[in-house]
Amino acid sequence: MKFVALIWGLGLLQIPGSSGNKEIKPQTDVCTHTVSCTECISSHPNCAWCSAKNFTHGGEQEASRCATRLELLRRGCDEEHLINPQGSVNVQQDTPLSDNAEQETVTQLAPQRVLVRLRPGERTKFQVRFKRAEGYPIDLYYLMDLSYSMKDDLENVKKLGSDIHAALHGVTKSVRIGFGSFVDKTVLPYVSTVSSKLQNPCPSRTERCQPPFSYRHVLSLTSNLTLFQLRVSAENISGNLDAPEGGLDAMLQAAVCTNHIGWRNVTRLLVFASDDVFHTAGDGKLGGIYLPSDGRCHLNENGEYDRSHIYDYPSVGHLAQVLSAANIQPIFAVTSSFISTYQELSELIPKSVVGELKEDSSNVVNLISEAYNNLSSTVNLEHLHLPRGFHISYDSHCPNSSTYGQPRGQCSGVRINQLVDFQVTLWMDKTMCKHELQSFRLRVLGFSEELRVDVEPLCDCDCGDEEAFSDYCSKGLGNYSCGVCSCSEGHRGKNCECRPDEDDTEAGCWGEGSLPCSGRGRCECGHCLCNIHVRGKLCDCDDASCERHEGHLCGGISRGVCNCGTCECSSNYTGSACSCSGDTSACTANGEVCSGHGRCVCNKCDCDTGYFNRLCSECPGCQTPCKKHRNCTECKAFGTGPLSDKCSLFCEHTNVTVIQASESGVGESGEWCQEKGTDSLLTFRVLKEEGTLVYIVVMDKQEIADQTQNLILGLVLGIVFIGLLFIVAYRIAVETFDRKEYKRFQQERMNEEWNKTNNPLYQSATTTVLNPNFNQD
The missing domain is CATH 2.60.40.1510 (ntegrin, alpha v. Chain A, domain 3)
Known part of the structure; x- marks a missing residue:
């Protein structure tokens, strides 16, 4: 069952465009190869048609009338001749929603x-x-398993009619309740066909049970609680042979036999009470039943399903379809042993719920009440x-x-x-x-x-310009509609000016190239009919060969258009593909471009070194004296760094003096800074700042490099010396330890010899045996 649910879910996921949120973006290349207005507006929702006379010229085919609205307007089509039908929603009936069910007509x-x-x-x-709406009516049909294992449950249900009614009466004043029961198909191997067992299927002969049956409708939906008590009290337990029951048969009949049950067009609840699993489609073959369920009502005058021996059990899918069509919400009240089975079944039946039934059905009232609340609070x-x-x-x-x-x-x-x-x-x-x-x-x-x-x-064009045998079409040689001539038989051409039996004159289709119409169209009636996106008298202008930006020709119509292979950008865009915006709004805040720490390129900030974020406003440590004056120090002293090409502009108020290490004591104020330069470490000190004037001393790069080399060499020699000391100390420690161990070993040997000589308990061998077969030679 889980597998079926998975397949069903995957099927739903494969619906084209099921995401539902994506908007269709305008494109310039979606409206192609359409020769009529009807085909054009059916090809894509962004396609429009221009019906103006003489709209096409210079080798353009009539198919070029089909394009996006913006493209047609750009090419000179006026709004009056622009055919672009738009979808609409017209609410034809909208009755206000009701607050309660006491009104004559309830609208939810x-x-x-x-x-x-x-x-x-x-x-x-x-x-x-x-x-x-509050107080919406409820019809509840109680469908009970009457196999022998439900004996104690039946006794409790006989007493619970008024309690069930009272529980639902708290939700609505209009409650009706009905009753039906089921066992299983009355053929082997589901029930015993021995005549005595058919009369009394109880395990003990001393106990009386009613004959087995498939499904029996006992009481139609009624608000008469007394009648419910009497009819249910008259019921008796029955029995069958195998564990699964015929519950799906009973549910299907209860759903389709609308007149017998008495269903109203209100909330329909079907309570299914059982303590075992169910038979499903295919199980009927065990009893020789192979015809699939026909989904029709087959109750006789006694309310019994008398075709159970002819039709197989319904499939879960068939039952789910029938229940959904009948608007019935099942409540599966089952014992704890089979909760998981019925939960899987519930996943395949829309608007159904499963509740745990005690062994004697004593909690059925609370179960129904909770299940109804769960169902009614979920809106599908x-x-x-x-x-x-x-x-x-x-x-x-x-x-x-x-x-x-x-x-x-x-x-x-x-x-x-x-x-x-x-x-x-x-x-x-x-x-x-x-x-x-x-x-x-x-x-x-x-x-x-x-x-x-x-x-x-919306698939047809209403251009409003139809003319039969129009003068525009070579004086009556064709019908005119939506800017296009439909030529009479025997004529062709844009205006029906050519006859098939006339020789085509290709002289007007040749240029300097080796092919007519530049190889980008065909010659007809002495004129070139160019391919899509190509125009010109000789098809020499290709409007689809320009560069693309983000998949769109010249960045899209809003940025530019392609004219004979060259992008003509709108006033606010530049670049070969109109990819660069001239707008600086995204770079500007409080009237300052890129916070003064970068430049605006294509409406994006290109930040100076160290600065980042959208407006170049963040730079960790950039305001410390060392960070603040690092770039000016490098460009003034050595002509390198990020400000090397604009040093005079940004560092005109900075005075930098290069000194040697021996002069490092020059000046008394400020701490020495060490900052990473372009190719080496910068060491400088800010002497003083007087307004906008800054005085800085910086050590020569070469001397600092030499000092750095000497420092590194000293560090390397120091590390080598410490390593040698460690190795010598380690060898002395190992040698001392080995000597102590050897001395202890010698002492142990001496003790062993003393024990062998002076031990009074030691005795040598007293008997010697020679092997007579042993040959010393």
């Missing part, structure tokens, strides 16, 4: 009807609101009968959180009279242009109200 879902006009590929959004908005080629996603704005681009809307923890808002995003494929008005429905699971959505595809 709004709007109720919407007309959406939609272009292929275009994403259109509309809002859906839901508010659960889903679509029904979505036509093929349409796609939909939901943004859920819940009281405590929000989700975006989901395959269905869902909010949890919703209280009575708390408004929940969903934003529905709808788009369709190009193939839907062949269809007329399409419709589907939206609903909240567990409620009967629905929102009807009618979708009108």
Whole structure:
């Protein structure tokens, strides 16, 4: 079952564009190879068509009338002749939401009807609101397993009718309750077909049980508690052979037999009580039953499912579809041993919940009450009968959180009279242009109200300039529409000026090159018809050969346009691909560019050394005297560093004197600074600062380098000397230790000889045996 759920989830994830949040960016190269207005506006939502006469010229094909709106305006098409239909949402019915269910007509879902006009590929959004009204009616059907193991449970259920009614009466004044039961199919191997066992399936002959049955509808939904008590009290336990029960058969019949059960268009709850697992599709083959369930009602006059021996058990998917279509919310009340099994089942059945049932069903009232609260506080908005080629996603704005681009809307923890808002995003494929008005429905699971959505595809052009046998088309040789001539049979050309039997004159299509129309088009009627993005009398101008920036030709229409292979940038952009913005707003703060520590390049700050962030305003330690005067010291003294090419500009008030190490005592104020320069270490001291004048002394680089070398050499020799001392000390310690150990070893040998000679208990061997076969030779 988990595998099925995984496949179903992956299927939803594969819906094109299911993210739902991405906007379609304007592009210049999406409107190509379309020869009519209808094909143009169906090809891409950003494509428009220019219907002006003589819009194309200089070798341009009529297909070039199809382009983005900005491109057509740039090329001179006026708004009057610009065909660019836009999608729209028209709310046709929007009854206000109700606060309680005491009104004659209760409205919990709004709007109720919407007309959406939609272009292929275009994403259109509309809002859906839901508010659960207080006191909404409830129909509860109690479906109980009457196999022998549920004997003690039945006795408790006989006493709980009024308690169940009272628990739900606290939520709404309109509560109806019904009852049904099930065991299993009445064929082997599910029940014993021995005649005595068919009459009394109890394990003990002294105990009376009713004959087994598949499903029996006992009591239709009623508000008469006395009748409920009487009918349930008359029920008796039954029995079967195997552990799984026929519960799925019973659930399907209870869902489809609407007239027998008496379901109203209100909240429908089906409580399924059992202490074991269930049979599913395919299990019927064990009893010779191979016909799949037909999903229809088959209750006889006694309310029994009399086709159980003909139709197999329903599959989980079939049952989930039937329950969803009937708007029934199952509550699985099962014992602890099978909680995990029914939780997996619940994941595949929308708007269902599982509760733990005690062995004797004594907690069924609390279980139903808690389950109903869980179901009613969760709002699931889903679509029904979505036509093929349409796609939909939901943004859920819940009281405590929000989700975006989901395959269905869902909010949890919703209280009575708390408004929940969903934003529905709808788009369709190009193939839907062949269809007329399409419709589907939206609903909240567990409620009967629905929102009807009618979708009108926008695929046709209404140019308003149709002329039959127009004079524009060579005086009646074709029909004119949307700026284009549709030539009569036997004629061709832009204005139907050519006949097929006439020889084409290619003289006007040749230039200096070796191919007609520069190899970028075809010659027709003595004129060049250029390929897409190519124009000119001889197709010598290519408007698609310019450099690209971020995937767009000349950075996109807003930055520049391509004219014969060269980008013509707008006034605020520069560069070969119009990639560099001349704007300095992103570099400027408080009237200062890059905080005075950098320069603005393409509307981005290029910071000086040490400075960083967007406006070059941060530099750790840059305000200390050493950091502050480091660059001027280096450029003034040695002509190197980041300010070397602009030293006179930035360091005109700094006086730097280069001194030798022997002169290091010059001046009395200031600490010596050591800063990393371009190629060596800088050692300098700020003597004094008088206003904007700064006096600095700096040691010569070469002398500092020599001193550094001497210092390093001294350090190396010192390390070598210390290493040798350590090795000598180590060898002396090892030699001393070895001598002590050898002396102790000699003492041990002496003690061993003394013990052998003077030990009074020592005796030598008293018997010697020679081997007669031993040959000394």
